[in-house]
Amino acid sequence: MLADYAAGTLDEGRSLVIATHLALCRQCNDFVSALEAVGGQLLEQIEPAAMAEGAASQALSRLVQESAEPREASNKELGKPIIWQPEQDTLLGYDLGPWRWISPGLHYRAVKVPVGNETRVFMLKAVPGLKLPAHRHTGTELTCVLSGAFIHEGGRYAAGDCDDADQDDGHSPVIDEGEECVCLVAMQGNIKMTGMLGRLIQPFIRI
Amino acid sequence: MQTDSKALKSPSELARLIEAIAAGQDRDAFVVLFDHFAPRIKGFLMRANTSSGLAEELAQDALLTVWRKASQFDRSRAGASAWVFTIARNLRIDVARREQRARLLDGQPDENLEQPAPPDAELLASELQQRVHSALEHLSTDQMRVVRLSFFEGKAHAEIATELELPLGTVKSRIRLAMNRLRELLGDMT
Numbered sequence: 001m002l003a004d005y006a007a008g009t010l011d012e013g014r015s016l017v018i019a020t021h022l023a024l025c026r027q028c029n030d031f032v033s034a035l036e037a038v039g040g041q042l043l044e045q046i047e048p049a050a051m052a053e054g055a056a057s058q059a060l061s062r063l064v065q066e067s068a069e070p071r072e073a074s075n076k077e078l079g080k081p082i083i084w085q086p087e088q089d090t091l092l093g094y095d096l097g098p099w100r101w102i103s104p105g106l107h108y109r110a111v112k113v114p115v116g117n118e119t120r121v122f123m124l125k126a127v128p129g130l131k132l133p134a135h136r137h138t139g140t141e142l143t144c145v146l147s148g149a150f151i152h153e154g155g156r157y158a159a160g161d162c163d164d165a166d167q168d169d170g171h172s173p174v175i176d177e178g179e180e181c182v183c184l185v186a187m188q189g190n191i192k193m194t195g196m197l198g199r200l201i202q203p204f205i206r207i
Numbered sequence: 208m209q210t211d212s213k214a215l216k217s218p219s220e221l222a223r224l225i226e227a228i229a230a231g232q233d234r235d236a237f238v239v240l241f242d243h244f245a246p247r248i249k250g251f252l253m254r255a256n257t258s259s260g261l262a263e264e265l266a267q268d269a270l271l272t273v274w275r276k277a278s279q280f281d282r283s284r285a286g287a288s289a290w291v292f293t294i295a296r297n298l299r300i301d302v303a304r305r306e307q308r309a310r311l312l313d314g315q316p317d318e319n320l321e322q323p324a325p326p327d328a329e330l331l332a333s334e335l336q337q338r339v340h341s342a343l344e345h346l347s348t349d350q351m352r353v354v355r356l357s358f359f360e361g362k363a364h365a366e367i368a369t370e371l372e373l374p375l376g377t378v379k380s381r382i383r384l385a386m387n388r389l390r391e392l393l394g395d396m397t
Binding site: 002003004006007008009012015031033034035036037038039040041042043044046047048049050051052055056058059060062063114 | 234237238241242244245246247248249250251253254259262263266267270271274284285286287288289290291292293295296297299300304308338339340342343354355357358362363382386389390393
């Protein structure tokens with residue numbers, strides 16, 4: 001999936017989740033950079049397609065109207081960028097809907113990704129100790145933890161961690177003690193109604 | 208011009224040209240970069256099923272973006288080709304999403320995905336490029352072929368399977384193997 005992301009062929013919803021993860025995971029970020037370097041190498045090796053006569057001077061004339069952006073001093077400091085804080089109502093440029101109550105201890109918030117047919121993107125917020133009902137997916141569900149942590153059969157997932165649940169992975173997550181857990185989720189296909197989660201979320205995500 | 212674009216340029220030469228634009232809006236440097244990259248980007252887009260006319264236009268746009276964003280280029284973070292690749296890739300994403308959005312009725316303002324955060328600063332791009340180069344040489348022809356199809360032609364696994372007349376599972380595992388191999392070879396770069 002990181003390869004699809006680096007190649008630019010991953011759908012918008014999942015790209016958003018991956019971009020969020022990359023901002024929080026240095027290792028995967030480095031790997032994507034390496035994949036982009038692969039892309040650069042492939043670009044070098046590709047058979048060039050001749051540009052139209054005079055294309056370069058045409059581009060030059062378009063440059064007359066604008067000068068290069070001034071070198072920006074900001075944005076250079078290293079360290080983890082703040083991707084999400086509770087008071088934010090956008091995420092990496094995408095608008096967020098209002099938090100909606102789903103069930104005791106569980107809230108849902110839509111992420112407004114304009115191209116919405118194949119993937120739905122949303123945030124879930126759950127109180128510590130909450131047991132999410134067991135559920136299955138008919139498609140895939142990509143989750144990035146923004147704060148707090150949850151635990152399921154696959155292990156413990158804390159802030160920055162990504163969980164890629166495939167078709168047929170059944171799981172029953174429990175929110176870890178101590179802190180409220182907020183997740184960003186991109187879901188393809190439907191959640192199967194093995195528990196109440198799907199039934200509860202259903203009206204919001206137009207299954 | 209065309210012979211020029213085929214001539215090999217060293218990564219540090221390409222990086223120097225981008226830096227010349229950033230430092231002094233060097234138009235000669237721009238023309239050299241244009242002749243090197245525009246035909247490659249056009250080729251790249253045409254392989255991804257973009258019409259020749261649109262590919263030409265986007266290759267122009269990509270080089271104009273190189274001009275505009277030259278000050279953001281940092282050779283300690285990424286090689287010149289990798290950086291230009293991400294620009295071309297992002298343009299392709301923009302076009303694909305715009306088309307998809309147009310099909311879905313509303314022409315909302317474009318909110319492009321932020322570029323992923325830059326890699327660690329200490330990472331030497333030249334070292335990375337060498338690693339990538341040798342890593343690619345370690346892939347088998349079969350693996351290289353699926354990497355190409357997936358990268359350049361943006362093909363879904365199922366399409367690749369049809370094209371290569373292979374079972375879907377084989378394509379998937381080949382891509383996974385190629386990626387694992389690359390990850391192994393490129394993985395620990397901190």
